[in-house]
Amino acid sequence: MTGMLDSGTRLTADTGEEVQVVGMLGAGGQGEVYRVRTSAGEKALKWYYPTCATPGQDGIVRELVDRDFDDDRFLWPETYMPWHRGSFGYLMGLRPERFKGLPDLFRRRLRTSTRALLTACLYTVEAYQALHSRGIAYRDISWGNVFFDPDTGDILVCDNDNAVVEGDVSGISGTMEFMAPELVRADPGARPGTQSDLHSLAVLLFMFLMNHHPLKGKAELTIHCLDEAAERKLYGKSPLFVFDPADDSNEPDPMEHATVLATWDAAAGTLQELFRRSFTAGLHDPAVRVRESQWRDALRAVRDSVVECASCGRQNMTEPDEHRHPAPRPCWGCGSRLVLPPRLTVTTPPPRTERHVRLPRAARVHAHHLLAEPARHDYSDATLVAELVEHPAKPGRFGIANRTRDTWTGTRSDGTSQQVGPDQTVPLRSGLELELGGGVRAVVRAK
Structure with a gap:
């Protein structure tokens, strides 16, 4: 794999420290990531494509570095790397091998558990809550920026160079599948911020637990070419939750969408209720979207209510509030009655x-x-x-x-x-x- 920077290239950080490129780790939509050697050990270097190395992005990176946001759930930009041959970058920590990408989860390449997934969701909510509490909007919450340990549920948020102070209009608006409908439609006055982050977060949590996108039901199957215009209709102009209680025209197809039908049925009613609010009223009114504290409390309660099936050993979500949901459902794996x-x-x-x-x-x-x-x-x-x-x-x-x-x-x-x-x-x-x-x-x- 070749990139913009050759192995052995020496660069000088903004701090005056010399950095040496060891090799390329990967590439994304904005730039390439390299393993580099520093006086403090090996680090990761993100280096922007020249087309993405704009003065605006330069200012965002400098501001993020200056913030010195110390949180072990984020690979935060640590050191600014000045311009060199038409681009610039920043240093961050290396992602440990135990953290895996969500695409591997969605393709069923990872062995994990219900407790680990609920833990990962809870930790993800708290990570973004910590960011929002400091007045920073992430603006690009998606499956590509969160990594998790399938054994423990520990999470790591990467690609943090699009986070900005709430209200700043510079930079990107997000990934289409995760963007709030008002941003997809480009409504007058709509801009990325913590309110739109709440929609993106709900989509991410749904995908974590259901292995499916909340707006992809029968309506998507009628689209012959999922181009940008079709995506704008699906996610912005006419978004409809696959489990909308008032409109079943976008419900999951029993053959094409068997996974989400099964995972939804296995989910605790406490979480189902929050997802319904997120993707019904929350699609149209940002003010009623589920807050991080509400997700936190529900995820914690459900995570602490997980039990194993006595027959097959699979982990099942049960209801934290037995008054609202008195009888546990059968095991999602074998259908046996769960004994609490x-x-x-x-x-x-x-x-x-x-x-x-x-x-x-x-x-x-x-x-x-x-x-x-x-x-x-x-x-x-x-x-x-x-x-x-x-x-x-x-x-x-x-x-x-x-x-x-x-x-x-x-x-x-x-x-x-x-x-x-x-x-x-x-x-x-x-x-x-x-x-x-x-x-x-x-x-x-x-x-």
Whole structure:
């Protein structure tokens, strides 16, 4: 693979540091990415095609570098690389191999799980929420800019050189399939920003979980040539959700769209409701689009309600709110009836909130479950607070293991209590109450 920069080329960064090109990593719509050697180790260099190396893009990159946005979920532009032979670029971190592109997910080339996908969606929402909270609009949220670890759900947002301060009109408007309808139509006064980002985010979440675009149903099958004019009609002039409750003219075709029919049926009703709002009222009124906080709360609740099927072992979404959705649906994999395990209800001190965590085999509780308003959710081993473990000598008997450095107080339903020290286990029983410290209480409930 050859590119604009030869291996061995030496460039000087804006900081005065010398950078040497090692080899080309890939190419995209705006430029090429190279592996380079720096005094701080190997980095990635994005180098713009001359046609994309405009003064406007130069200003965007310089502003992004100056912002010094330190967030491990983004490969943020770190260092500006000045003009050389008609172009310029910037340095960023290298993407670790464990992060995979969404096209591989959509083509079913990755082995992943329902929990990992929900975790990836939750982390993606929080990443863009962090960006928006700093007054930055991404403007090009799409399947090409987000990478995820199929085992853990960790995410990494790349190609961040189109993000700008909210209200800035320079740069691109986005990728057509993900653009808000008002941008596709080029409505007067419509411009890319956080409101249009919310539409793009909803499309991305739908594709993550449903492996399908929310506006591609029977209507697309009637299009003989999906050219730009046809796309503008599909995504802008006449957008219609494939599961619109009031209009089934764009519903999925049973033969051509079997995947989305199956994934939609397997999705929690809590998420279905948010997708309906996003792609019905939200298509026409940006003000009613689902906010990041709403996606966050729903994704967290559904992720904590995933259970394995006792017959086939597949992970299933169940409903966090049993009052609205009382009966679990059959397993999406084998059709067997799902048996719901007990759940742990965690109550935080004021502002009082409740977190509900299902307790299937190997269930885990993390530090964010003990907080009323966690700044960020983290399901990694580093934040483990408790986990469900099986008795080594009595198969089928489970207990809750304390994975903190503090001692808990456990009170059984008969009123007797015991101290549960670090790495000690208390038997799992309905009605068990745990004092986890800091005013946090947890109760085991049968359902």
